[in-house]
Amino acid sequence: MDTSLAILLSMLLPAAAVVTNLLFRNSPNLRDGLTLGAAIATFLVVLNILVTVGNTTTDTFVLLEVMPGLELAFNVEPLGMMFAILASGLWIVTHVYGIGYMRGNNEDDHARFFACFSFAIFSVMGIAFAANMFTLFLFYEVLTLSTYPLVAHKGTLAAVKGARTYLSILIGTSIGLQLVAVIWTFAIAGTLDFTRGGILEGLIAGPSVAILLALYAFGIGKAALMPFHRWLPAAMVAPTPVSALLHAVAVVKAGVFTMLKVGIYIFGIDFLAATGASVWLMWLAAFSIIASSVIALTKDNLKARLAYSTISQLSYITLGVALATSMGILGGGLHVVTHAMGKITLFMCAGSIYVATHKTNITQMTGLGRAMPITFMAFLIGSLSIIGLPPLGGSWSKWLLIMGAADAGQLTMIGVLLISSLLNVAYLLPLVGKGFFLKTTNQTGPTKFSESPTLVWAPPAFTAFGCIILFFYAGHIQAFLMPITAAP
Amino acid sequence: MPWTSAAVIIGGLSLIGVPGTAGFLSKWLLVQAALEQGYWPIAMLIVASSLLAVVYVWRLVETLYLSTPHSEQTIQEAPLSMLLPLWIMALACIYFGFETDITLGAAKAAAQALLAGSSGMLH
Numbered sequence: 001m002d003t004s005l006a007i008l009l010s011m012l013l014p015a016a017a018v019v020t021n022l023l024f025r026n027s028p029n030l031r032d033g034l035t036l037g038a039a040i041a042t043f044l045v046v047l048n049i050l051v052t053v054g055n056t057t058t059d060t061f062v063l064l065e066v067m068p069g070l071e072l073a074f075n076v077e078p079l080g081m082m083f084a085i086l087a088s089g090l091w092i093v094t095h096v097y098g099i100g101y102m103r104g105n106n107e108d109d110h111a112r113f114f115a116c117f118s119f120a121i122f123s124v125m126g127i128a129f130a131a132n133m134f135t136l137f138l139f140y141e142v143l144t145l146s147t148y149p150l151v152a153h154k155g156t157l158a159a160v161k162g163a164r165t166y167l168s169i170l171i172g173t174s175i176g177l178q179l180v181a182v183i184w185t186f187a188i189a190g191t192l193d194f195t196r197g198g199i200l201e202g203l204i205a206g207p208s209v210a211i212l213l214a215l216y217a218f219g220i221g222k223a224a225l226m227p228f229h230r231w232l233p234a235a236m237v238a239p240t241p242v243s244a245l246l247h248a249v250a251v252v253k254a255g256v257f258t259m260l261k262v263g264i265y266i267f268g269i270d271f272l273a274a275t276g277a278s279v280w281l282m283w284l285a286a287f288s289i290i291a292s293s294v295i296a297l298t299k300d301n302l303k304a305r306l307a308y309s310t311i312s313q314l315s316y317i318t319l320g321v322a323l324a325t326s327m328g329i330l331g332g333g334l335h336v337v338t339h340a341m342g343k344i345t346l347f348m349c350a351g352s353i354y355v356a357t358h359k360t361n362i363t364q365m366t367g368l369g370r371a372m373p374i375t376f377m378a379f380l381i382g383s384l385s386i387i388g389l390p391p392l393g394g395s396w397s398k399w400l401l402i403m404g405a406a407d408a409g410q411l412t413m414i415g416v417l418l419i420s421s422l423l424n425v426a427y428l429l430p431l432v433g434k435g436f437f438l439k440t441t442n443q444t445g446p447t448k449f450s451e452s453p454t455l456v457w458a459p460p461a462f463t464a465f466g467c468i469i470l471f472f473y474a475g476h477i478q479a480f481l482m483p484i485t486a487a488p
Numbered sequence: 489m490p491w492t493s494a495a496v497i498i499g500g501l502s503l504i505g506v507p508g509t510a511g512f513l514s515k516w517l518l519v520q521a522a523l524e525q526g527y528w529p530i531a532m533l534i535v536a537s538s539l540l541a542v543v544y545v546w547r548l549v550e551t552l553y554l555s556t557p558h559s560e561q562t563i564q565e566a567p568l569s570m571l572l573p574l575w576i577m578a579l580a581c582i583y584f585g586f587e588t589d590i591t592l593g594a595a596k597a598a599a600q601a602l603l604a605g606s607s608g609m610l611h
Contacts, residue, residue: 067513067588138507145506152554160554167546175505175538180523180531183516187523 004061006049007074010084011125013042014091017118025111032099035114039095042121043088049076050085055480060131060193069191072138075131077194078481079264079333083257084128086340087250091121093459097348098241100455104355107239113153117242119146124250127257133182133192133266136258137174140222143254144170147246151238158237165234170221173228178219181212185266194261196486198268209267209277216262217281217318222255224311225318226288233307240351243303248310248343253336256317260332263321264484273324273408282322286416288315293423300361302350305427306343312420313339313386319413320401326485328404333481334474335397338385341466342394345382346428348460349375356452362431369435371450374457376435378464383428385467388421393470400478489565493552495578500545502581505538510584510591 001009017038024031057077065071098117102110123146126139144167152163186192189199204212221228235247263269263278272278289312296308313335320332352375359365369376385392388399398417405413451457470477502509515534522531565571584591 064586066586067516067592070516072586134507141507145501149553155554160550164546164550168542171504171542172539175542176535180519180535183519183531184523187520 001045001048001052003049003053003058003076004074006045006052007061007076007129008063009045010042010049010088010129011122013038013045014118014122014125018115018122021111021115021118028110031111032095032114035118036092036095036099038118039088039092039121042125043085043092046081046084046088050081053081055081055483057196057483066134069186070134071132072135073131073193074126074129074135076129078483079257079260080128080130082333082337082477082481083253084125086253086337087121087124087128090245090249090340090344090463093462094241094245094344094348096455097244097351097459100453100459101239101241101351101355104453104456105239107153109153112149113239116146116149117245120150120246120250122146124254127254130194132194133185133262136261137178137182140178140254140258141171141174143251144174144222147235147242147251150242150246151235153239153242154237156237162234162237166231169228169231169234173219173221176219177215178221181215181219184212184215194265196265196268196484198264198266198271200267201271205275209271209275210280213267213272213277213281216266217259217284220255220258220262222251223259223318224252224255224288224314225284226291226311226315229288229292229311232311233304236301236303236307240303240347240354243306244344244347244351247307248347249340252310252314253340256314256332256336259318259321260329260336263324264329269321269324269326269329269485272322278322278324282319282410282413285315285319285322286413288312289319289416289420290423293420293427296427297423300363302353302360302362302365302431303347305362306346306350309346309386309424309427310343312423313343316397316401316417316420319416320404323401323404323408323410323413325404325407327400327407330478330481330485331397331400331402331404333484334400334477335394337477338393338397338467338470338474341463341470342382342385342392345378345460345463345467346386348456348463349379349382352452352456352460355456356450365431366434366438369432369437372452372457374451374461376432378457378460379435380429380432381464381467382460383424383432385470386428387424391471392467393474394467395471396474396478489563491571492566492574495571495574496552497549498578498581500541500548502585504541504545508582508585510581512585513588513591 017035020034021031053076055078058075060073060075063072120143123139123143127136130136148163148167151166152159188203191199217225218228224232236243292308292311296305299305299308317332317335320328353359356372385394388394402414402417502511505511505515518534519531
């Protein structure tokens with residue numbers, strides 16, 4: 001298949017799913033079946049691009065020129081390719097899970113829910129294949145708007161308030177800071193094309209470099225860098241499939257993906273290293289890592305704890321960019337995949353516990369492991385991957401980040417990553433331990449085997465297995481990403 | 489009134505200046521011009537006005553979609569003769585977010601005529 005056509009198809013298929021969801025709103029099986037078909041087809045189209053293009057960068061395919069120099073344009077490059085595979089592949093898993101969750105939980109408005117979900121995937125594909133910052137920014141905003149109805153889905157007062165926080169922080173940072181950064185970049189460089197080695201070297205100097213980087217780093221609110229992280233816990237009012245795919249994978253990864261793209265293709269890591277403009281960002285990312293892990297320890301609501309854990313893990317990737325070394329960005333890139341696989345497992349487990357028992361707080365989950373062994377085993381595997389222990393995928397990305405910190409001569413950062421691992425142990429493993437080894441304290445909890453419906457427990461078991469697979473194939477992903485570190 | 493409400497959202501997004509709408513491009517040009525001239529405060533004010541637009545547009549969206557309607561009266565969608573022009577304008581907001589030959593061309597011609605006119609009077 002022609003690559004340009006394939007890129008278009010990867011966006012049109014999710015867009016078509018939006019339409020079919022609205023058209024067949026009253027026939028649930030047809031509607032959900034068609035969306036599943038669209039998800040599988042999208043994944044196959046993306047795989048097709050992988051097979052024909054591999055990890056090289058293709059020529060830009062210009063869909064249309066909006067203003068002179070500003071084009072809606074797409075191409076394939078290693079990071080975007082990886083992101084597209086990740087998002088489209090996990091869309092299939094999450095859709096299956098979503099059907100089970102929404103039906104098992106008797107939620108309302110399935111059609112609107114799955115339509116917005118598909119719309120979000122459409123924008124993620126646009127972000128993954130964007131060839132310039134203008135296109136990326138456009139789809140970045142579409143992603144914010146399409147996920148707003150999902151956060152507000154339940155329509156309760158808490159949901160409306162959470163959604164308001166979500167929208168105001170994400171739109172506020174992107175229009176107030178990121179857009180200014182983008183236009184400033186365009187004004188000095190005359191282009192916004194993602195170019196190996198960056199487009200700014202020699203055109204900007206002094207403190208302006210750090211200021212521009214700050215406008216980007218804070219403007220990319222989806223990366224949840226402190227102090228613009230509050231939207232992520234606020235988004236947890238959404239149904240769990242949304243938290244799983246969008247707020248552990250698609251939306252937050254779109255944020256750190258943008259961060260990586262800006263660091264690698266707008267500034268260029270050599271330029272960042274030479275000017276030292278990213279040193280402050282490194283310290284801020286380190287602060288975010290530790291501070292949000294400590295906050296996670298204090299949260300009893302499982303989804304809130306996972307949300308703060310995500311904020312911490314996203315800052316790993318920002319840290320990778322800020323280190324401005326090859327190993328740092330490789331580790332950051334790999335962490336996009338390994339964290340996605342681990343965290344989606346944890347969120348789907350949280351949803352599974354909720355569907356089976358309607359429990360949301362960790363203290364209520366004591367002893368549940370014996371009743372729900374599959375869910376709790378998946379949770380254990382996902383946790384170990386997030387902590388970064390072999391034989392699970394998460395160990396490699398953490399390893400690369402530590403190497404990156406060593407290359408940059410930042411030994412403190414190695415310490416930060418190690419302390420973070422210990423904190424991860426402290427906030428993730430007690431749930432599993434108490435779940436398996438303690439007896440239920442109250443009499444309301446189930447004592448014999450009572451797993452959630454198959455469609456709800458099977459997806460997290462599958463992604464937990466994925467965490468193990470990633471350990472053995474991380475080397476392939478690293479080799480795949482290698483071109484992003486090459487000099488122009 | 490699903491059709492009217494959806495059009496309200498599109499128009500609102502263009503007022504905010506979300507990318508992909510006509511309002512985005514005019515804002516882009518204004519900010520770019522301000523930055524090129526070094527007028528940082530002006531650029532920031534333009535951006536701030538967008539953020540204010542988010543606030544007032546979203547109050548409307550929350551009222552339209554997330555409040556419980558008064559159940560006493562049954563409300564019907566407006567007649568087609570009202571919906572049609574309304575949707576033509578809403579779609580134009582998006583169309584002119586991508587197609588700029590007409591708008592930008594006309595604006596350029598007007599700008600040139602105005603600038604030429606005023607300099608003509610000066611000399």
